Amino acid sequence: xxxxxxxxxxxxxxxxxxxxxxxxxxxxxxxxxxxxxxxxxxxxxxxxxxxxxxxxxxxxxxxxxxxxxxxxxxxxxxxxxxxxxxxxxxxxxxxxxxxxxxxxxxxxxxxxxxxxxx
Numbered sequence: 001x002x003x004x005x006x007x008x009x010x011x012x013x014x015x016x017x018x019x020x021x022x023x024x025x026x027x028x029x030x031x032x033x034x035x036x037x038x039x040x041x042x043x044x045x046x047x048x049x050x051x052x053x054x055x056x057x058x059x060x061x062x063x064x065x066x067x068x069x070x071x072x073x074x075x076x077x078x079x080x081x082x083x084x085x086x087x088x089x090x091x092x093x094x095x096x097x098x099x100x101x102x103x104x105x106x107x108x109x110x111x112x113x114x115x116x117x118x
Contacts, residue, residue: 001058001114003087006036006051007068013049015075020052022071028063029054051084058114065107069100087114 009015017035024033038050056064072081080098083106087093093113097106 001088001116003056003085003114005054005056005064005110006084006086007054008051008082008084010080016049016052018075019068019071023052023054023064023067026063026067028060029056029067032056032060056110056114058111061110061114062107065103065110069097069103072098073100083110085110085113087116089116 007016007019009019020033020035023029032055034053035049036051036053038048054064068081080096083095083097085093085095091113093109095106095109097103
């Protein structure tokens with residue numbers, strides 16, 4: 001099964017850009033990563049980056065988690081990320097993670113959700 005994951009970082013426009021580039025460099029995720037701008041509000045000159053959106057399958061979920069947690073380990077600014085996951089059936093799930101200790105739980109939950117088991 002497939003789905004989309006919207007990854008957000010609080011108040012971190014430039015860090016989201018770095019994350020998008022980092023994830024896009026992964027062979028298994030190449031062509032699946034996009035940057036999403038927030039809607040332009042009255043008085044703004046342009047959009048503000050809101051999220052990194054990744055199209056995943058249950059087969060590429062592990063590659064996403066490996067790359068994401070690698071990024072979090074190396075990043076000085078990124079502390080916590082929120083993953084908003086929507087699977088092919090339209091079900092939604094929100095996960096919050098920030099340390100390497102979260103890896104196994106997030107990877108397993110994501111895999112099960114995309115396979116329709118959670």
